[in-house]
Amino acid sequence: METHGPSAIADPPIASEVGGDGRLGRGGVAWSLFEGARNPYVILITIYIFAPYVAAVMVGDPVRGQEVISRWSQYGGWIVMATAPLLGSSIDQLGRRKTWLGLIVALMVPMIAALWFAKPDGSGLSVTTTMILITLIGVLFAFSEVLHNSLLIRAAGLGAAHKASGLALALGNAFAVTALAFTAWAFALPGKVDWAWVPHAPLFGLDPAAAEPQRVVALLAAGVFGLGAIPLFLFTPDAPPSGVPVAKAFADGARSLVRMVMTVGQYKDAAVYLGSRMFYVDGMNAVLIYAGIYATGVMKWGPLEMLFFGILLSVLAVLGGFVGHWMDAHLGPKNSVRISIGMSLLGIIAFLGMAPDKILYFWPYDVATHAPLWDGPFFTTLPEWIFILIGFSNAIFITAQYASSRTLLTRLTPPEQTGAFFGVYALSGVATGWLGPMMVNLGTKLTHTQQGGFATITILLAIGFVGLMFVKGGGRTTAA
Numbered sequence: 031m032e033t034h035g036p037s038a039i040a041d042p043p044i045a046s047e048v049g050g051d052g053r054l055g056r057g058g059v060a061w062s063l064f065e066g067a068r069n070p071y072v073i074l075i076t077i078y079i080f081a082p083y084v085a086a087v088m089v090g091d092p093v094r095g096q097e098v099i100s101r102w103s104q105y106g107g108w109i110v111m112a113t114a115p116l117l118g119s120s121i122d123q124l125g126r127r128k129t130w131l132g133l134i135v136a137l138m139v140p141m142i143a144a145l146w147f148a149k150p151d152g153s154g155l156s157v158t159t160t161m162i163l164i165t166l167i168g169v170l171f172a173f174s175e176v177l178h179n180s181l182l183i184r185a186a187g188l189g190a191a192h193k194a195s196g197l198a199l200a201l202g203n204a205f206a207v208t209a210l211a212f213t214a215w216a217f218a219l220p221g222k223v224d225w226a227w228v229p230h231a232p233l234f235g236l237d238p239a240a241a242e243p244q245r246v247v248a249l250l251a252a253g254v255f256g257l258g259a260i261p262l263f264l265f266t267p268d269a270p271p272s273g274v275p276v277a278k279a280f281a282d283g284a285r286s287l288v289r290m291v292m293t294v295g296q297y298k299d300a301a302v303y304l305g306s307r308m309f310y311v312d313g314m315n316a317v318l319i320y321a322g323i324y325a326t327g328v329m330k331w332g333p334l335e336m337l338f339f340g341i342l343l344s345v346l347a348v349l350g351g352f353v354g355h356w357m358d359a360h361l362g363p364k365n366s367v368r369i370s371i372g373m374s375l376l377g378i379i380a381f382l383g384m385a386p387d388k389i390l391y392f393w394p395y396d397v398a399t400h401a402p403l404w405d406g407p408f409f410t411t412l413p414e415w416i417f418i419l420i421g422f423s424n425a426i427f428i429t430a431q432y433a434s435s436r437t438l439l440t441r442l443t444p445p446e447q448t449g450a451f452f453g454v455y456a457l458s459g460v461a462t463g464w465l466g467p468m469m470v471n472l473g474t475k476l477t478h479t480q481q482g483g484f485a486t487i488t489i490l491l492a493i494g495f496v497g498l499m500f501v502k503g504g505g506r507t508t509a510a
Contacts, residue, residue: 058186058194060261064178066201067258071142071171073206074247075164076319078340079213079333080145082326083244087150088157092327096480099323100471102161106168107464114172114460119290120283121180125272128263131177138170139256145248150241172460178262185266199351205258207344209250214337217243222334222407244333294454300442303501304454307435308462310371310494314428316466316487317374321421327480329417330386335408342418343425350429357430363438364498370431371495377424378488382481384417442503466490 074080085095121127141163147154155163186194217236220229236242272279294301325331325339357366383391395413402410409415439455469490474483 054186054190054193054197056261057184057266058190059197060265061178061181061185062194062197062201063258064262064266065198066205067255068171068174069202069206070209070254071167071251073340073344074209074213074251075142075145076168078210078322078336079244079247080148081164082322082336083241083333084148084157084160085323086326087241087244088148088160092323093474093478093480096320096323096327096483097471097474098157098161100320100467100474100483102165103168103319103467104464104471106165107462107467109165109169110172110460110463113169114176115287116280116283117173118176118180118283119287120280121176122269123272123274123279123282124276125270125274126268127177127181128266128268131174131181132263134170134174134177135256135259138167138174139252141167141170142255143249143252146245148245148248181262181266181268184269203344203348205254207341209247209254210337210341210344213243213247213250214334214341217246218334218337219407290454297443299501299503300439302497303438303442306494306497306501307455308494309465309490309497310367310431311435312462312466313487313490313494314374314431315463316470316490317378317424317428319466320470320484320487321424324381324480324484325417325421328381328385329414331408331414335414338408339418339421343421346422347425347429350426351433353426354430354433358434358437363434363441364501364503366434367431367438368495368498370427370434371491371498373427374424374431375488375491375495377420377427378484378491380420381417382485384413384420386411386413389413389416442501 081099082092085099086092089095089098124130144155144163145160148160149155182191182194215228216233218232219225220232221238232238232243234246236246274282294304321343322336322340326336329335331339354366354370357363357369361369380390383389387395387397389395389412395411397411400411403412403415404410409418436455466487469486470483472483473486474480476482
């Protein structure tokens, strides 16, 4: 069972108990649907459409926009670091989850929808107000992960937990691709192509001059999340009430957190691995978060290009799971993670050498002297397609890393300590969530370029890569 997020502290995957072919009932399906419905927010708002719009249009300068967004992401990372692990370790003492989760959804949905009012002329939400909203939504999103993941066993049972987890990942990808494709068909392509299956104008009379086709993704993400969350509250079983006061629950959770960290400290290789992972996973996350903003500023792509860039990468990312599984089986999870980090490093270095008139640093490209590669409304030049191919590689190997990292921990830890180790594994995933944004923010400020900010991600990946060199084990067999 692959449980991810800070809630693994409360409901860790126990390797010796996982397996079987349990039936996935409606409670498990509803649990999976919740994650699928939540994913369009990440894809539409934080990566491909809304955040690049804020950087390029609302801020008015992609370089300064990258600095603003990374600074606020850093603030959100600090809040999550200070709160999410404690929530995860206290969750069993808190008892019922769905009441807390319902409150979070009730707050998130209208806050996401309110981003519609982030108008380009400043007559709606200001840049600061918009970033405050996005930061608060990000913190609540992390809390929702904690609570949602902690319901997995109750939703599906041990025998079908792996089915629910896999279905959730599949639905997340399906919802994201569907949302991107619908946005392209309904709002971005109309008026730009003369294709029979595309409306002549954006649906609902949206005005491109007011950036309404970009801003409408906030309403779309809010609606999908709000509707997709309902089945969980109707069908997924909740934990029983604990009767423990909230203050005592968090106090007990803090003590549990300390015990888990102390346990992990007794196993050198696992501890070194978890320390290394804090750096490389933050670098991987940063690549995903800032890829859209980077492409908007450096490649000068607009909403249409970003939509199809997101669709292509979301589809290709599915291969990453298969690639990670194959490398795990044939090379061992440690080598799989090292290859994934190395390929991501190469991908970032290649990104830094790209521009509309330049390929990989040294190859100039004059658009005026080269015929378009195809007669379409986007991606008509060779630099654009090479940039996309680099994005393909990043999507595949970043996804493979997420899969192999969990497997690697099982190769380094004794089965009887799995719970404690996966608890700290979850903690390490949020403890440095602010580091990537801080590095990007600092690099952008110092160099006054997006490339300078993006280049700092290589430091995080390099530290993680070097750290793995000091980890013994992690081959194809489980630790004794």
